[in-house]
Amino acid sequence: MTESFFDKLGEKLTRKMAQGISRRSMIARAGSAAVVTSSLPVLPVQRAQAAAAQTPQSAAVSDFDRRAQSTDPTKCDYWRHCAIDGVLCGCCGGGVHTCPPGTQPSPVSWIGTCRNPVDNRSYVIAYRDCCGRTLCNSSPDCHCNTEDRELPVYRPQANNDIIWCFGGSSAVYHCSTAALVGQAE
Amino acid sequence: MTESFFDKLGEKLTRKMAQGISRRSMIARAGSAAVVTSSLPVLPVQRAQAAAAQTPQSAAVSDFDRRAQSTDPTKCDYWRHCAIDGVLCGCCGGGVHTCPPGTQPSPVSWIGTCRNPVDNRSYVIAYRDCCGRTLCNSSPDCHCNTEDRELPVYRPQANNDIIWCFGGSSAVYHCSTAALVGQAE
Amino acid sequence: MTGWFRRVSAMIASVVVSSPGLARAADPAPVLQAEQSDVAQLPAMGAHWVLPYTKTTAITLYDGDNGHVLGTLPATPLANTVITPDRRSIYITETSWSLVDHGDRHDMLQQFDARTLERVRELALPPRALVGRKQQNFDVDANGKFGFIFDLSPASAVTVVDLSAFRVVRTVDIPGCALVFPWQGGGFSSLCGDGSLTNVAVGSDGKATVTHSKPFFSADGDPVYEQSLAERAKGDAYFITYSGKVMKAHLGPQPVIETAWSIQQAAGQPVAGTGVQELAWRPGGTQPFAMFYYNHHLFALMHMGTYWTHKTAGTEVWELDTQAHRLVRRIDLPAPAKAVAVSQDQKPLLYANGENGNLMVIDLQNGKTLRNTHIDAGAMTLTPP
């Protein structure tokens, strides 16, 4: 993995954030901005680490995990979809980690931890939105809103109400993927 | 009626058309435009006269007219709605000749001829769209598409598929009214 | 009667009657006269008006008493809306692209006149947060001087708008924190990922002064709902956790946070924990809470479920006395609901957005369901303050 997809996206995000700060500076800051200092790291991905690690009651299996299936990734109860909010890209011409043609995957995402019923292992799932096109009009079966370990927006990396479309050509939401990042251990 | 609503709208339309021609000239005409001469009058309202006057089989009453009611103007079968296409403004905070708050009536409209079951007279109805706001989300009962004496777009003043929003601040369609213009005789 | 109208009159004069074969009614009714097109205006905002988000395009303004539509405000599900304390204006923050799904991004604050629903003013904003179902993405202070708009790009910030001058005063970065809970005046607090509050005082000169409170909840253990309630007029917030603990706070540079109490315990039920297999009555939904501010009764959408069901629709609404910490009543809903709202008058109505897209209207004087109508209701409903 010499120049990985993630690397490229990371670069993209850096550029985008620089632009965003620049734009904000131009438009909004009448005087000097008040910057709130905090002990929390700024990068969402680092916060996600804490969120995923400190799940309460981790010894028990959630109702979602208990009922999840591993055969049809175009259904809400597919095991990776334990904390997804949106339209499944697999119902839109994409796949479980594939954006439909004409859309772009967001370089950043929210993170869930879901249990695979086949091997009983838990995996970290990156719920990457596909962006830049009007909403996918798929079957209502493909509109999911699950909530295992989903946290409020002040823990953004664990929040699935955010439109995770920060790095693409536009932040218009099309659908959501559930890419496997690695085993949760 | 010293300075009628129609007069004001007529002025607005004239201004708008002038702007339209101006914009087209700027953007589009690379060379000199080819102008098609025709024996037809250009003003849609004059064409409507012909359309309304020459209805075939005028001796019989259409199924719509036969079944029409005169008590509930928020239903598709209200007598004035014999050639309406869209959402009834009476279901949207407006009325049969009243635009909902925050919208503007189009200065021009398509024209229908409908029979009033109370007096058995036929009246000319001006189907004026209300414009400048996103679509009214009313009850499905209020979405009508009737077709008595409705003619194709090459007879625009008798056509109800056109977004009749030519004179307002934007041509975004919100709902449709059915104002009484006069007796059809 | 000149110009265009004269031509229309000429046209009318030449049109033949289209039903000569039918006899006229025996009683000769007068010929109906021509009408002029006009535009409706609304009376002063009534306490029983209700403003649900509908489909993905609008906030539809209904009369809660008769179910009639009064008007439409343009709003996507990502728009945020505030009815001003004087009920004379409606603010909507919205984001759009010049070419629908591409082109230039526009983040706007729009002010609508509540009687004409006309767009009175609009203001370009820095990029605002695109995150659904959060009333507290945007609020104004009680005296209507400042508006506070949450940004997330993905760093957290709040844009402060001077509502009189209608201009952006500044953007305040709030790293690790989110949302705005306005003070009675002159500032706001935000919830933070470490369980604390960040408090931002904004002086009349626009200068921002920031303080931090100590953590009072655990974002990992039992987070506070984003949809916790702000009472602008008093500068209070009612922070409610996933498991149903309520903490009243008086906001300011040094917020005062009262001891937590349990919704379930107040109702004589077991206190709900955070077990993923622990069945209990729990709050849930996209707008799970509302308050009747006259007596500070809390209305909570409740369902039976395990932990991590904080978005699950409620089958009942529980009315709770937030001063006595006791249940007033449980209201069975006609259908599971994701959002709840309440009118602020002496004959209060309860509104609930069904999962099925219905708006349910319940008379709180007798608990009866007045209406249960499909309106393509979305994730939120507003009522006049």
Added chain:
Amino acid sequence: MTGWFRRVSAMIASVVVSSPGLARAADPAPVLQAEQSDVAQLPAMGAHWVLPYTKTTAITLYDGDNGHVLGTLPATPLANTVITPDRRSIYITETSWSLVDHGDRHDMLQQFDARTLERVRELALPPRALVGRKQQNFDVDANGKFGFIFDLSPASAVTVVDLSAFRVVRTVDIPGCALVFPWQGGGFSSLCGDGSLTNVAVGSDGKATVTHSKPFFSADGDPVYEQSLAERAKGDAYFITYSGKVMKAHLGPQPVIETAWSIQQAAGQPVAGTGVQELAWRPGGTQPFAMFYYNHHLFALMHMGTYWTHKTAGTEVWELDTQAHRLVRRIDLPAPAKAVAVSQDQKPLLYANGENGNLMVIDLQNGKTLRNTHIDAGAMTLTPP
């Protein structure tokens, strides 16, 4: 593996297993490996792809064989769409406002790559016609040199676009006329309110030369459907009237129009007249006609009704041989349909948009309904040329 990804890896390494209480499967399955996000590309456009308008926001691209969604193109009901003769591009004309329902109006021609569905180019246009449900608001000539876009503001005009240079060549006023029926090359004809055609030749230098044909139908007596069919490859049009008369025309500076024949008569039924109480089988819908160009069989959505039911949904599709002027078969639809389309291959499929929002797929080899699925189908459906 640097930067952002390294941080993610560090995170993964620190996350604990969330289900230690459960035994692993007896057969130790290999640990699943990390995936990379990617973007789907499509194969060359298949004959059985089908592109219905869905809801008010999109054209959804389906595989007609299995009903799967292949992708999405952004399109309101007022957008017009052309799949190029080589099937490599999809053109969409669209109108939007920079701030959703206000702000600057943008009229755009957009070219999408049919494999990536990416927007390759876009071009600002003069204001185009905002009028629903008309394929012939926009078309291209057979060799893909010119695009013709109908304007109505409210005066009638056509914008001519050079598709190679991707620029507006000129706007041709066509007073009293509307729509574009492309010639085999170098021009288009429009239907006029006096029952004639206006014919516009566009030279390779962009110069326009206009001719008028004599009236051949009565707009008042029995108008020609706007949704009459254009066969680009041959420069033919099939003009069909409200009452079901078909007139084939070869288009050019001097169009040749063949004698009208009756759909109903071809089917052994009484010829339908224009009586408002005259019950007959009649065409109707928002896209009432399609043609299988291999053998020029016409597919017409038919219903029983009186005159002025030209928008009424069809209960049957009639397949008609346009050369022999005879009925081939009548196909009963599972539900009334407003739009009909047909694939252009040796195993043709018939598509019908139900009034109920379903897309019906019928195998024309045996007449069987393959699928009847709710997809929020709109007023039109396209198939590859």
